[in-house]
Amino acid sequence: MHHVTVPQTGVYDAWRDAARAHLTARTPPEAILWSRGTEARDLFAADTPPPAKAAQITVPKSFVALARLVVFHSDPERFARLYAALWALQTDRGFLADRGDPRSAKLNALAKEVGRDRHKMHAFVRFRDLGSGSERRRFAAWFEPSHPILELAAPFFAKRFGDMDWSIFTPDLTAHFASGRLTFTDPAPRPDLPGDAAEDLWRTYFRSIFNPARLKPKAMQAEMPKKYWKNMPEAGLIPDLIATAQTRAREMAEAAPTLAPARAEKVVARVAQAQEALTASxxxxxxxxxxxxxxxxxxxxxxxxxxxxxxxxxxxxxxxxxxxxxxxxxxxxxxxxxxxxxxxxxxxxxxxxxxxxxxxxxxxxxxxxxxxxxxxxxxxxxxxxxxxxxxxxxxxxxxxxxxxxxxxxxxxxxxxxxxxxxxxxxxxxxxxxxxxxxxxxxxxxxxxxxxxxxxxxxxxxxxxxxxxxxxxxx
Known part of the structure; x- marks a missing residue:
């Protein structure tokens, strides 16, 4: 039995290289145990080096796209599922395109969950200002994604906030961006981050975009699950905004202008024409x-x-x-x-x-x-x-x-x-x-x-x- 430990970072590249080597050696899927970092593993299994020589493997582009997401899922079988699919592709190139195939359906479901989790992280990370002893500002954030996706999501923040230094702490990994360089370290305990003026800006923004007349709590929670609220300063406003939604909607209706918009002129004219035609000789x-x-x-x-x-x-x-x-x-x-x-x-x-x-x-x-x-x-x-x-x-x-x-x-x-x-x-x-x-x-x-x-x-x-x-x- 072979055992492969994928490191905490460089996850996709490490899995790809190991999978390529074992596929070259014709190691069947059932003969490999996969794990990542400190994940639970067989106590009696020792890491076995992959074959020294790995051949070039060709796969559909769709498989590569799936694999780049699936490796960041929390499913302990994710690496094994990917390798089994890679093994199957050598004799059945079409199964991946068949969404009715349970192997293809499962991989696509895992990739979709990771993609959704990455989207939530991009949307709901809230940085706190740590002050600055240099020209670059320093910020930090704590976030709890559903899957170990920090390595996947961090490049977005490096591109968007390249003018400042920041750290994102998660239970699985920590990302640091300093002087334009992105690095990763082991997970750290949740830091005690101070509040700052940006929190009031988030509250003001959220209050301004909250439309009480279109309130749908279930739909809102589907897009902004409660698990993220504790790390979002604006989430503290939600209970009160929901409780006062009907009153605010009524006040908005009463304060609405009574003058018809310009686009209503044609409708009014057509109604008048119809009324005249009804009563005309x-x-x-x-x-x-x-x-x-x-x-x-x-x-x-x-x-x-x-x-x-x-x-x-x-x-x-x-x-x-x-x-x-x-x-x-x-x-x-x-x-x-x-x-x-x-x-x-x-x-x-x-x-x-x-x-x-x-x-x-x-x-x-x-x-x-x-x-x-x-x-x-x-x-x-x-x-x-x-x-x-x-x-x-x-x-x-x-x-x-x-x-x-x-x-x-x-x-x-x-x-x-x-x-x-x-x-x-x-x-x-x-x-x-x-x-x-x-x-x-x-x-x-x-x-x-x-x-x-x-x-x-x-x-x-x-x-x-x-x-x-x-x-x-x-």
Whole structure:
């Protein structure tokens, strides 16, 4: 049995060199006992020198990154786990990338815990001023990390506080930075560090960033665990800040300015526009709609096409968008699809002049082909932008039943066009809970090439309208 003792410092380099030597000698993982410094070890095991000649070993970069963290974990098996993984990599190069592999999962978990502990140390070390007998100031701090990470974390402080001399004491090791040189010594008893003016600065800073209106004690303790509080001067403020949070939040709300911010002007203007449109006459409503530039469709269309029908209409039909004829005449459902719709309404016993007919999108979307303008279906953004006007129409009329004619109307009213044919002839609800009946758009029938199928679908559409009328009567 081989025994390898990794020193208190230079941990990664020492483990790497020993692991490389034993891997060269083909020493299996179960034949090595690992320990660090004065960690508990087998009383009868003596250190055995590694083989003298070590070959160059190639491993994935991800393994090196893991190893540089895992060696600083407190798990007594950390070195053995790393060597077992190194041994496995010689025959299975891919296991490390498989997070489902228990070996890979364990190493990644250990590395994550060390990384989190290093982050906490960087954030929560609090130096005390020891005074200075030279040009460089002298500071010291006591910190109790969860893992022996001082060697890993100290370079951060050397870089950040390079203009002063300092010492960081931990139960495992002590770091000293003097005249630009970083050294490590054995652990020392916790020093009695004096308070200084910097503690008041920490308290002032913490009090200023503490937001009582967003207090979440559990989340705060997850980020700043209680184990660190005893070494942080500002932590003494926490109990009182938590106890008075509700009172302070109420005082902040009462002292808040009542003047709306500049960004609210657009919202206020839009609300005013909506209120005016609701109470405006039909002509003024049409004029406001025709001036709409909320989406790009207004640029090429002849005009916006509003809904049509009495203000007390109990039935409210919603189609897709104006077609070529509707765009030119400024009225909904007057083209070929509108003519089929009128026939179906009459056959179903519904008077068109007693119903309100409109579209989900108010401008004609098309692609020019010579002298013709070919219909294009509106996209989600165009439907969403125009829903504002459709909602205003619904609010002005407050009908008893809304009928969605086709997928675009269904998407505008419910948020989804999925499974139109499965939802056909069913009762649903709009986004705001109004009763909604689902059927097809009459243009679907016009596109059918088979005359027999076309006649069958027209008859079925008429029956859909009769069903909607029965729902209305019920």
């Amino acid at each position: 039909q002509d003024r409503f049409h004029a406001a709609l025709d001036a709409c530039t909320r989406c790009p469709l207004h640029a090429n269309a002849t005009q916006a096409v509003p809904g049509e029908g009495p203000a007390d209409a109990p039935l409210f039909f919603v189609g897709e968008q104006p077609g070529d004829r509707e765009d030119l005449e400024g009225r909904p459902f007057v083209g070929p699809a509108g003519q089929l719709f009128d026939r179906a309404l009459a056959s179903a016993g519904i008077a068109r002049d007693k119903a309100y007919v409109t579209n989900a999108v108010k401008h004609f979307k098309f692609t020019p082909r010579g002298k013709r303008r070919l219909h294009q279906a509106p996209n989600r953004d165009e439907i969403d932008h125009c829903r504002w006007w459709l909602d205003l129409e619904r609010e002005r009329l407050r009908p008893d039943l809304i009928v969605a004619l086709g997928a675009t109307a269904l998407e505008s009213l419910t948020g989804s066009r999925k499974d139109l044919l499965k939802r056909r002839c069913r009762m649903e609800e709009t986004r705001d809970g109004a009763p909604l009946f689902v059927t097809i758009h009459p243009s679907f029938i016009l596109r059918l090439p088979d005359p027999v199928q076309k006649a069958e679908e027209e008859a079925r559409f008429i029956e859909d309208l009769r069903t909607a009328n029965r729902f209305l009567s019920a």
